[in-house]
Structure formats: C-alpha cells, structure tokens
Amino acid sequence: xxxxxxxxxxxxxxxxxxxxxxxxxxxxxxxxxxxxxxxxxxxxxxxxxxxxxxxxxxxxxxxxxxxxxxxxxxxxxxxxxxxxxxxxxxxxxxxxxxxxxxxxxxxxxxxxxxxxxxxxxxxxxxxxxxxxxxxxxxxxxxxxxxxxxxxxxxxxx
Amino acid sequence: xxxxxxxxxxxxxxxxxxxxxxxxxxxxxxxxxxxxxxxxxxxxxxxxxxxxxxxxxxxxxxxxxxxxxxxxxxxxxxxxxxxxxxxxxxxxxxxxxxxxxxxxxxxxxxxxxxxxxxxxxxxxxxxxxxxxxxxxxxxxxxxxxxxxxxxxxxxxxxxxxxxxxxxxxxxxxxxxxxxxxxxxxxxxxxxxxxxxxxxxxxxxxxxxxxxxxxxxxxxxxxxxxxxxxxxxxxxxxxxxxxxxxxxxxxxxxxxxxxxxxxxxxxxxxxxxxxxxxxxxxxxxxxxxxxxxxxxxxxxxxxxxx
Ligand code: SF4
Ligand code: SF4
Ligand code: SF4
Numbered sequence: 345x346x347x348x349x350x351x352x353x354x355x356x357x358x359x360x361x362x363x364x365x366x367x368x369x370x371x372x373x374x375x376x377x378x379x380x381x382x383x384x385x386x387x388x389x390x391x392x393x394x395x396x397x398x399x400x401x402x403x404x405x406x407x408x409x410x411x412x413x414x415x416x417x418x419x420x421x422x423x424x425x426x427x428x429x430x431x432x433x434x435x436x437x438x439x440x441x442x443x444x445x446x447x448x449x450x451x452x453x454x455x456x457x458x459x460x461x462x463x464x465x466x467x468x469x470x471x472x473x474x475x476x477x478x479x480x481x482x483x484x485x486x487x488x489x490x491x492x493x494x495x496x497x498x499x500x501x
Numbered sequence: 502x503x504x505x506x507x508x509x510x511x512x513x514x515x516x517x518x519x520x521x522x523x524x525x526x527x528x529x530x531x532x533x534x535x536x537x538x539x540x541x542x543x544x545x546x547x548x549x550x551x552x553x554x555x556x557x558x559x560x561x562x563x564x565x566x567x568x569x570x571x572x573x574x575x576x577x578x579x580x581x582x583x584x585x586x587x588x589x590x591x592x593x594x595x596x597x598x599x600x601x602x603x604x605x606x607x608x609x610x611x612x613x614x615x616x617x618x619x620x621x622x623x624x625x626x627x628x629x630x631x632x633x634x635x636x637x638x639x640x641x642x643x644x645x646x647x648x649x650x651x652x653x654x655x656x657x658x659x660x661x662x663x664x665x666x667x668x669x670x671x672x673x674x675x676x677x678x679x680x681x682x683x684x685x686x687x688x689x690x691x692x693x694x695x696x697x698x699x700x701x702x703x704x705x706x707x708x709x710x711x712x713x714x715x716x717x718x719x720x721x722x723x724x725x726x727x728x729x730x731x732x733x734x735x736x737x738x739x740x741x742x743x744x745x746x747x748x749x750x751x752x753x754x755x756x757x758x759x760x761x762x763x764x765x766x767x768x769x770x771x772x773x774x775x776x777x778x779x780x781x782x783x784x785x786x787x788x789x790x791x792x793x794x795x796x797x798x799x800x801x802x803x804x805x806x
Binding site: 408409410413414417430431437440441443444445446447448449450451452453454455456457458459460464465466467479495499500501 | 678
C-alpha cells in the first residue's frame, strides 16, 4: 500500500436519475477476518449487490481515516470499513487502536458536514459470510436511497 | 519585569543556558526574542500582549535554534502544557529545558499593539477563559518523583488579577452541532474556501513536529496542495485527525491563520470528543498517554455494526 495510489474510481455517470442510481462503494477490510469472510460469502454463492469494491489491508490498524475521505474525493458514494471483532485481531490490538481513530474520524466528519450514513463500520469475522453479504446489501440499499455524494464530487480541485 | 531579566542574566552569566527564548518589543508590538548575551537581557518583557506559544521553538523540527545546546524558555502556565506534550511524545527531555514561568493575568488576541491595553471580553484570548494555570508553581524539594506534572524552574512577576472571560467557544460549537448536516457542510465550505494553504496553522503549532508532513507528500499525493475546496477540506481533516488528543488548545493555529478560519472550533470539537469518549483532558502531566496512542478494550463502539 505504501507506493500504490489511492483507489481510482470511474467518473460519475452523468444524468443517472435517482431511481436507477447505483452507488459506488469502497470497502476497506482487513486481510485476516473480513476479507476471508467476504471470500466465504463469495464461495457460498450468497446473493450480493455488485456495487462494492474491496481494498484489502493487513489490519484495520492500517486503515487511516484519510482513506475514507480519499474514496469520497475520487467519486465513491459510500464506504465500508471492516475488520476483526474485538479480541480477534491477528496482531492483538490493531482493531482497538483503529476503533479509537474511527470514532474520532466519524465525529469529525459529522462536524464537517459529511453524512455518517455514507459510512458503514462493522466487525466481520472469517466465518461471517452471511453478515458480510447482508452488510453489502444493506449499505447499497441505504446509499441508493441517499443518492450520489454530489457535494463532495463537486468540490473544486 | 525586573525579575525575569534578572533570572535570564543569571542563567546566561552562569552558562546554565546558551539562549533564553522570550518576548521583546518589536517594530509592531511584541515578538519572540532569542537572547544569547547578557547585555541583551534587558530587552525581555512580559505583558498581556505575549500571546505567542513559544514552545513551538522547542520542537525538534524547528531548526532555528538547533545551534544552541541548552535553552531556557519563558512559558506561561498554559504553554507548559505544550512542553508536557513534547516530553510525553519523546521529543524533548524535561531536564533539557529551563522553564521561566511568569504569573499571568491573561493575554489578548492581538500581539501587535504597541502598548498593553486593558483586556476586554472581545480582546482576551479565548483560552484564558476559566484558566487554572495562571499561577505557575516552581518545583520544590517536596515534590520530587511523586509529582508528575511539569513545574516551573523559576516563577517570576507579581500576582495578577484574573482576565475577563471570553465569548464561550462551547456555545459556538453547540450551535454548529445543532445545525443539519447540510448546513454544517455549507458552513465549513464557506470558511475553508478562504484557505490559501499557507500551512501557517501547522508551522505555529507546538505539536506539529513531523519532519515530513503528509501534506507535503506528492507520491502519492493524499492532500491536494492547490488552495481549492477539495484539498482544503482534506488538509483540515488530516490536521485534526493528527491533533485529536494531542492538541494543547493554545489557539495559535487560529491566531496564525491569515484568513480568519475559525480553527479553534475544530480543535475545540476534537477536545470535546476525546473528553467524552476517552475521558482525556490536556494537562501538564507528561506521563498520561495520548488517547489515540492507547486504547481500552471497553471503548464505546455504538457506531460499529
Ligand atoms: S490561559 Fe491562563 S496562563 Fe495562559 S495566557 Fe491565559 S490566563 Fe495566562
Ligand atoms: S492545533 Fe492549534 S490549538 Fe492545538 S496545539 Fe496546535 S496550534 Fe495549538
Ligand atoms: S493557516 Fe489558515 S489559510 Fe493557512 S493553511 Fe491553515 S487554515 Fe489555510
């Protein structure tokens, strides 16, 4: 992750009516629990919305909240952040550290005027393929209702 | 400020320190002074225009004073919290620095006045509201190892009357919290639009001591450097993430901002968040870890599914 650029997402499709709007969602997940859980959801052939693109990290502790902002900056409408449940971290405490940072980041985003409903934080273990599929579907549904993140996408660069 | 001058003279004469970092009268009000010879000690002043947090000069990133081995600094009670922050984060050792703490009656927002003026509700620095550290204490033989807070080496000046209480920042933060998400977005976009990306808010900050700042990195470029809405938002988001629980609430970022962005509302909000969530409050005790540098297994996680 050190040299690769931030996720690049296609430019927003113009003229999509809210009714058939398909949100672009970026998921930041840890390698050990959620990625494996997502894999299980896939190999179990669970029906899932195709709106989510996964970026895999060694640990939630490596997920800097600036990545969430970067996803919005590059055109994402929503973000999922997920890793191992408390006490399950492969590196013992990465998720505890991440939890503090996410808590602060979320409140800061709310204070800056970013709708927290655009971000799903979750713990998904390697055996929770069902939970992952539900999370993907719920987040996609929620974002279909909220609509595209036009405000962020319109910011001048 | 005879006492201050005498202490400085003594320290330089005895070669206890090579430089005294303090305040002097400049062409436009008060400015920082770096006194390294005994004769210049008479320039040192302290009055209610001395709003600057000089502790920024102690952070290792600032190389201005690197050629001086031993330093003394004029630090108000609130500035000592910044010294504690540097000690807490391993940037400075307590014994490397001599602290001369003036008794303080509050400072004004404007350091550029040519004479000190009576402080008013509208001119007093917001951080002076309900200040509990105006009367710094010097270390005595009694408080050795037990006492964790950083104490002064010298306390100088007369006892001062308390300052007037500035307009309540919490009320302004609460008013923002009460707005809708959309209104807050508009508010901050309106403010951040003026940002010129001078990074003065970073340069002045005692706890911004990274040798390479994320804002200067271009491969990849996480924070767009042009002074436009996208990068401006990312810049303050990042600065606040890095300051949450580390900021000593000196208000220098807001004072330094040339375009008047209300940065104290952002740092104030962060202070509230770490207080409410992690029960952390900034102090001059360097042994308390920063809240983001630690964790509690029982931390609230109501926002995580
Ligand atoms: S916060 Fe307290 S010590 Fe600091 S300048 Fe104001 S009154 Fe003085
Ligand atoms: S962020 Fe601002 S208020 Fe906080 S320590 Fe830095 S300069 Fe002072
Ligand atoms: S000091 Fe003000 S104008 Fe300069 S970068 Fe900071 S917020 Fe922007």
